[in-house]
Amino acid sequence: MSLEQQNRRAEGDPLLSVDSVDVTFEVADGTIRALRDVSLDVRSGETVGIAGESGSGKSTLALAIVRYLDANGRVDAGSITFDGTDLLSASRGQLRSIRGNRIAHVAQNPATALNPSMRVGAQVREAIELHQDPESTAAADERVYEVLDQVNLPDPEGIARRYPHELSGGQQQRALLAVGLSCNPDLLILDEPTTGLDVTTQAKFLDLVEDLKAEYDAGILLITHNLGVIAQIADRVNILYAGEMLETGPVEDVFTEPANPYTQALLATTPEIATNKDVKPIPGRIPELDRIPDGCIFADRCAFATEECRSGDVGMAAVAEDRAHESRCLHWEEVVANPVVAGERERVERTRGEAIMTVSDLRKYYDEGTFVQNLLGDHEPVRAVDGVSLTIHESEAVGLVGESGCGKSTLGRTLLKLHAVTDGRIEYDGRDIHDLSKQELNEFHSECQIIFQDPEASLNPSKTVRAIVERPLKLFGDRGPEARDDRVVELLDQVNLGADIVDKRPQELSGGQQQRVGIARAFAADPSLIVLDEPVSSLDVSVQASILNLLEDLCTEYGTSYLLISHDLSVIEALCDRVAVMYLGEIIETGATDRIFDPPYHPYTRALLSSIPSLDPHDDRDRIRLDGDVPDARDPPTGCSFHTRCPQKIGEVCETEDPPLDDVGDGHAVSCHLDEAEMSDPLDADITGS
């Protein structure tokens, strides 16, 4: 580092300075103004978060900084300066020597961001050889192993020789981070680094980023839609909405005393576990970026908006005197004085009825191998569901929580006869669903419906909304065409959609609208049980809240039972009376929703709870981090399936005996060899994966 650079740093000049940047994209029917007047600074040793929902332009900002916009996009105004270099006017050569060397960009989706035909080690070494000029191959290799070790990948030399597809999702993300860290960058840009990772994997990744920050003294720009992630590891936060920065400031200030209506609304709409928070949807929709209205971009959805807000330019107002905290709001003082906050949830007491679906010792194995494979004996099936018993009662919402690959979706689909059963029984209304008469089968199909994760994929793109919602009415009801039409409109109204969308096709609707149509279709059959398979996980958090409220209302109104499948405990908590926690095809804990969040805990549930990032920057819950990855479902561990990763493993008994699901009181059952006290005691220190 030159003396001049050192001096500048010493004076506290930012490492990266983005100043009033505008980014536009030319598309066939106009200009999209993706970013407008965006400014931010990142200093060495500082983690700066950018939070925003989809369409906010947060990834565009990251790509604009590294000068990697699509061919139809350009920076129209403003400047981007990195350590004294004007990035916007930098030559190709200058950019090449900065990229990967001084600014590292770690993309989301590590599965596609690593070259599938290059070994992991080679991909890390490439950057080292390009920028560091290592003395020898051995020296370069040495550095490769060092970085792989720093990102906590076990057996660095072994990992270096593997191809990306041979690693788990969490390991791929670490490998990608290793590529970024390999040249000791001054600035690390993490673009949605944990999206797509399980919550326990995410927690470990965030810990790692914290540790590395201390070690590298780099500036970190963290882009995410997840406010919890920012609260946990960022120092400063920038709230981006529809291409504009609405608030910026230290994380503590912004999260505890937000000075912008959007930030407040965003915090109020984000669910938090074990808080009884009643999430509050944000009304309206994000504006189209090719028709930016005058005035404040959030005015149409804002409770504080006045005439003033709808004209002219709204600039950043200083909330703190030193301008460390700013808000783009004309009424910020009023906003701070009367914040938008979430309410207290009042749990609706639903009277639980008779059992309607009873599952006993259900098994569902996949890929059982061809005749030849079994003959050769080298083939094990995937044990997706491995001995599950579960009862769903009338008017009851049961939550099924677990991380990816635990078999929760398979279980839900098997209940609806979408998969054949390998072993065990499923009874609906007292009858095995596999020997129903044609009449009974028809009834079963009308009684049990499903709602899916991806709202777009769950609606046939070649049909209109009317045809989609009408179909169950035609199939199961005896209404005439006109009565059906009326009912379609009525159903759409119940899911808060106007009758004007009946002739639209799914691709003309927003994600939230699509999911509402999916819900209307499910309720059209007048079902008594609905399996909801991750119904909100592909939606933005503000839309999520409104869908959850809708599902809650419908559940109460129709008395329908839900089986809600989700990886997100806060979603389950918002809606469910009872929860079952799944791990590797088995239910390891079940009980009333509030009981799950309090001790005694199954060690896995405890780890899961402690991994969810809290919105409170001063969160001081237990930090339990699990070792390794979920074992292969083709070859699950003997005894307790969790023993390979359990921080509270007792000893041999865990490896040999499968603990039964024992009741610990009030229908709360845990499958663990620990006694109740051990499952309840606070853990001494952080139990972190080695």
Add this chain to the structure above:
Amino acid sequence: MNYLYLLKRVAIAGLSVFVVSSVVFGVTTLLPGSAANIVLGTEATEEAVQQVNEDLGLDRPVYVQYLDFVGGVFTGDFGESLISGQPVAEILWPRLLRTLQLAVVAMLISMVVAIPLGIVAAAFRDRAPDFLITSGSYVGLSIPSFVSATLLLLFLTTPPLALFPKGGYVPPREGLVEWFHHLLLPALAMNTVILAYVLRQTRSSMVETLESDYIRTARLKGVAERNVLFKHALRNGLLPTITVLALNFGWMMGSVVIIEQIFAYPGMGEMIVQAIENRDLPLIQAGILVPTIAFITANFAADVIYTMLDPRINLGEE
């Protein structure tokens, strides 16, 4: 390498040969006009016909003939020509070798020309070089080989540009230059469609690869554009081309029929056309089966090469 997977591929290839030979047998025994009449002409006496049928084994029950035929296919025995009486294998073998020379040269030309052009087009996507190459490929894709062959003959073998011989074949031992001189024009003529096809496939697969996330990762690592192309994109982008090349081998095995006819090239294709004109049954059967077997082998080879080059392929699964 997963042996189970290899074994399965071999079994499928064997099954294909078996089924195709059965179909060829079935279709050709349905042929109008008896073999004896082909040998003797239509004025033959009854006894003579009887005699010929006996000689050719055509008096045996159909299933015996069938088993004999299919067995022959797997042992390389295709019977004797009805016209010359020579064993088919003897006629076929040298001709097959000559056709394969032609096909391999043609294939090499298409690889050497089309793949680089496809890469250039992808690298300059939506710019002038891409536009030129893509437009050219439309023309190439639409010229049947018999038209390109005729045009090449017309312009390059007659004055003022008599650069090449009009046809025929010179074995390599009589001089590699002469050999190549005779081979080049038919190989080029055979290539128009294939060249364009390989080019287009290469381009689209490279375009797709260059848009992938890992290419962005490489560029943001500071890798120079040339290395992005050659180190990161090429291997992934060219994998599908292997399959395309194998498929084109089948196309070539078909178009030799026309090319060899036009260039009087003494290969399999020319033989098939003569055999069809003469209704020489065993030759027709062999003439259709042998190139098919060659094609099946090419596909098998492509499969194996592909799985060796792509670390992602989970052997044993489709």
Add this chain to the structure above:
Amino acid sequence: MATEDATAETDGERLPPIVTALATNRRILVGLALLVPVVVAAILGEAVAPYDPTETHVAQRYAGPGGQFILGTDHLGRDLLSRVILGGRTSLLLGFGATALGLTLGVPIGLLAGYVKGRTDEVLMRVMDIIISVPTLLLGLLILVALPSNIVNVILAIGVVYAPRIARVTRSATLSVSEQEYVLAARARGESNSYILFREILPNVTGPVVVEGSVRVGYAIMIGTALSFLGLGSGPPNPDWGFMIATAREHIYQTPWFLIWPSLALLVTVMATNVIGDGLRDVLDPRVTGERQ
């Protein structure tokens, strides 16, 4: 095709965006500009042909273009323009006929294999693989060796050759569509297999199938002309591009025009179908997506 069924359900009030996209695609427009005149001329045939294509004018053999005969005459003094126009009829009939046959055979097989999966899929697709493993032209030859060569049999031969390729495309589209959640939703409703296949899946696989079909038309014409070049086509005296080119080769030194016109007609027609196919792919089956935020 089947897309029309889907629009019929909406009372056809608004044009689906796809129609606009098709109508404004540059490639489709260029392709149609090339193809439509050929098709119209072929359909009108005798009505626009200046002469009877079989009528010989012995005195004016090998006439060049621009005189009494717009494009010149062949070795028997027949009008080349009229023969190219009427020859187009044979080629287009063959191209569209064989493609239609290929679709009729291939689409149901592909749908079935992709929907039922498992053993049935394995067996059907192996059979298709085996048919594909015979080089196209040779399979055509084989069929025409066994059957008398007339246009119906040529269509039959090429249709059979194409069916497996179309089946493959249909199958892979069906496989991915049948994994979609709206198909699962239909199964959860207990819909019949035929409803799921024809109402849920079929409308959504038409994109790739239409693309494949449009490209196949051009190839069918090419193979058809190749077969008739080898003397296995519909046969004289009916005009036919392939046979015209074969004959023209023998008279190349008397008049190059005899070779040039049918070759050009063939080139333009095949090129048009290729360009249209690419345009359709852009709109209906975009593989390379230029996605942006």
